[in-house]
Amino acid sequence: MKTYGLIGYPLSHSFSKKYFTEKFLNEGIAGHQYELFPIEDIKFLPDLLTENPSLCGLNVTIPHKVSVLPFLNEIEEAAEKIGAVNCICIKRFEGETYLKGFNTDAYGFEESLKPMLTPQHNKALIFGDGGAAKAVKYVLEKLRIEYQVVVRKAVPETILYAEITPEILNTHKLLINTTPLGMSPNVDTFPEIDYSKIGSEHLAYDLVYNPLETAFLAKAAAQGAQIKNGLEMLYKQAEKAWAIWSK
Template structure:
């Protein structure tokens, strides 16, 4: 039996378990299972692997995407540049465990974003600078899209929401929400910008996928902007993880 799973804490609900369990059933993949491993302390990872020798692949979620790095034997270039891992491939050689880390969030975001980009989307406002923003910034740099980070509390290299002037908003026609604003159950929240300035030239992308249309996306759409939620990104990063675990190119 091959075991795949998700480490993080808490793990009250999991897209990944549902996705992969259904994948195994629908594609007739036998002797595979996907389990949840809620670990609060990343230092317990070696014990988890020792107790579950059938684990060959892990997804990684909050709060371990960065703290897991010292436990890895190798890390792909993209994940190293991003500074965060959300996928681990695990192999055993002569009794030793070998772990390589990847970041499939970047792949999922890039693949879902690229088809939507238009010539005017050369500058982006990125709302939030937490873990989710790491992969977004990596992809924007890869695509040569300038970006400005927007946060609620002052940090170096970012501006505050109240600093967003009409001129700034008019010159940044790609808007990306990497924060939990609008996520269930707090669906009434959204990035605090002047949505009335938006029009059909704008693209609003929300990493949130529950609900499928956040207040951020709804307000952007009301003013003519194209919108995209994070569901396709989620599916694409999951499929990329599957390919990594099974060495599929």
């Protein structure tokens, strides 16, 4: 039996377990299973690997995408530049365990964003500066899209929501929410911007996918903007993870 799984804490619900369990069933992939491994502290990762010798791959979620880095033997170039890992390939050689880290979030985001881009989407506002924003920044730099990060508490190289002027909204036609604002159960929360300054040339992208239309997306759509949630990104990053594991 080959085992794959998700590490993070807490793990109250998991897209990954449902996705891979259904994938194994629907595609007749026998001898494979996907489990949840809620570990509060990343220091327990070696114990997890020892206790589960059938583990061949892990997805990594909050809060371990950065803290897992010192435990890896190798990191792919993209993940190293991003500074975060959400996928680990596990190989075992002569009793030794070898871990290689990847970032499939960037792939999922890029592949789901590119078909929606038009020439006016050459500047972006990124709401939030946490782990999820790292992959978004990497992709925007790769696509040569300028960006400005917006946060609630002042840190270097960012601006506050209160500093977003109508001019900034007019020149930055790509709006990306990387925060948990609007995520169930807090569905009434959203980035505090002047939505009346958004129009049909704007593209609002929310990494949140539960609910499928967040308050952020609904407010942007009401102004005529194109909208996109994070569900396709999630599917594409999962497909990428499977491609890595099944090589």
